[in-house]
Amino acid sequence: MPKLSVRHALLATLASISLLTTGCSAAATATAPAAADVPSTSAPTPETGPSRQLAVAGAPEGRPTAAARSGKDGQARKSPLKVASYDRSKRRAVISTEGIGTSPQKPAEKAPAVGDIIASGPAPGAPDGLLAKVTDVAGKTSRGTEVATEPATLGALLGDDTARGTVPVDPAAVDVEPLVEGVKVSWAKKGNVHVGPQGAKVPLGSLRIDVGASVPLPVTEGAPVAGAASVAGHVQLSPEVEFSYDGSSVLSPDSAFLGLSGRWTSGWELKGKLTAGNKPVRIPFAKLHADPVIQVGPVPVVVNLDLTVYVQVAADGSVSVEVAQDLEGGFRVGGGYTKAEGWKPVSTSDMTGTPVRAKVTAAGKVKAALGAEASIGLYGAVGVTADLAPYLRGEAAASATPGSVVGSWKLYGGVDLSGWLQLQLSVFGTPVFQHRIPLGTLNREWPLASGEAALA
Template identity: 35%
Template sequence: MVGTGKDTPSPNATAAAAGAVRPGRLIDSPPTAAAPHGALLAITAVKPAGQDTVEVSTRPATISELLGQTWANIKRALDPHQIQITPQLKNLKATYVPNPDGADASASAALELDMSDAVPLPGGAQAALNGSLELDPSVMFSYQGSRGMLAPEQARVGFDLGAHARWHLTAGLTGSTGRVKIPVATLTASPVVMVGQVPVVITLNVTLCAEVSADGTVTVDTTQAIDGNWAIHADYTKTAGWTSTTEPVATTISPVNASINGHASVRTGLEADGSVALYDALGVKATVEPYLRADVDGTVSIDSANRVPTVQGQARLYGGLDVNGAVLARIAVLGTPLAEHDIPFPVYHHEWPILTRQFALPGAQPAR
């Protein structure tokens, strides 16, 4: 929609349209088939095109032009029924789980994805994946306008991703595989939030993948559970410019049942690659990956019903969380001068021990 377009009014509306379509006027469009992420444009020129039509030239407009001196602080939970789901596994089923505690920051239902599939791995191996993933995403937008139209005093755009996942992965891995991603689904939503009387389109995209990697020869049969809540946002102030923040409110990773056999370093995880943007132009993108990592030389077996793991050889298990991403800078959508590239933010990495190294000798009990 950026550039030159044509608007064809009805004959009775020609005079009114001629007055409404004029240079300087803003076009603030909700999502449509032609502009699935909405459109924020400013009319730069209007000229007759014949047969009661006009030819309109436009440029990208800024949020500051749209909102001016408005103040807003919005956090909106996404209605899961309005999330478009594109399955990446053959057997993926979507259901909606009622949330009795649904409030402003929590939807009345959560989206649950049930998965089951076998996927090929490098070297001719195969992994079997099944489990469920429950998501409770929300988007956030705050804005504090200032006098004039150059830039706001401050602004924030971001997303909050709450997730509960449980999945069972079995695989035989040989050599250095690198990180193998198993795509699960892509989720897209474009909610419209009202800032006073003005609609603002926020676009959220999330791609979900299971991930497995190994350096060595190992067989893996593990059932994992992950609970987490992660807030990712980009912030702007006149004094500091753009910064980004990761807020891992909570992350719990539990190897409910795991059997790992071989000599290798192996890692399994769940990756959420998400972005949120105003009119698909400025915002923040991030990859959130909670994972389980194991260094094994021998056999380790963990059963949630037995507090003492069985280890033959030696093993270390760790839970971890990686977050990396960037501020999306496509146009000067806030009126601030921005380069046409992404601005990376510092990587967040945290890892903690679940099981320290253990030995089991013949006839001896395993040590804790």
């Protein structure tokens, strides 16, 4: 057997073991190098031969499919095979060759065989895409060949190839579910295509969510935060998926990265009176979901994105506040792997804010955030979760003098970023880890305004 076939057999074996193993201790929480900073080690060696440098780009229309044949060199290639259906509970798929033409120059596509690894974009029964290894061929059906499968890994499919790139998420492909009344959605893309009341003002590639009506805070008895307070505003995002893989070493990848980055802008206003508690109250106002497919050479990689945009408020004492703020900046969250250090979290943000107006009366503290919970995974397996929360924080202190109460107040802008790496990042073909790895809380804060006044 040629050495290259032995190597790929070992890769496939290790991939199967890694998905069933729960060992390996959790890695530390230090920041990993950026995907672009991971050194490439894809030089040809006598053992493996030359590695392919694969392009990373948006996938073409339709349901792209790739397959790695068990009986050849194991390299992934584009395939006309399609996943006609998939039963997740039984892990059985029907693979169709319907509509595939033949000619002397293009022989008929062979039916799937035991040992083949198939990667597919979203398909019936597999809305998150499918990455699976054929373990048994049950036979022909009216729709194609029925096969039994088990989970596979990108490491087993990509082998010793390398890839690195960033792909924007098409805002038109994002599904938005409003959770409160008054939510409006806008986006714009190339070709002068836009949607929503703010469509003409939204930059290309951006998605904007407006809360047209105020989001009321709880006023029920015993609520952690109560009062006649409300939040209104908008959030605008231009998310991008970062992906890299370096499989030039034997048995497991040298490095890998999966992350979400992009630009964030928001403009919002908090107004009213908040009382007691100091327990944060979170009010989600929209859920977003997308399954962008990125093409890594011949392989369609299905990325699953979920975001929940929310308002969160906490107060201590009885505080009247009237604050409006514009925020803008970039963010980047994800997980990076190197063979020497295992998986490490990545979390950065460079947001800054400017207040439109600011006023606090009465003694106490208040903190209000307009943020987003995000998760990013591959083929339905969540790999990274993150909570990005730009906020405003105010505090007021009172001092009594005969006949009056005089107080001072201060306002701060800031951003909190936290989250986790998940076990499912082993889909790359890397060793698994036993526990979730925290991103580590990132906090940046800056002063906005201050003053003195008679307090109510």
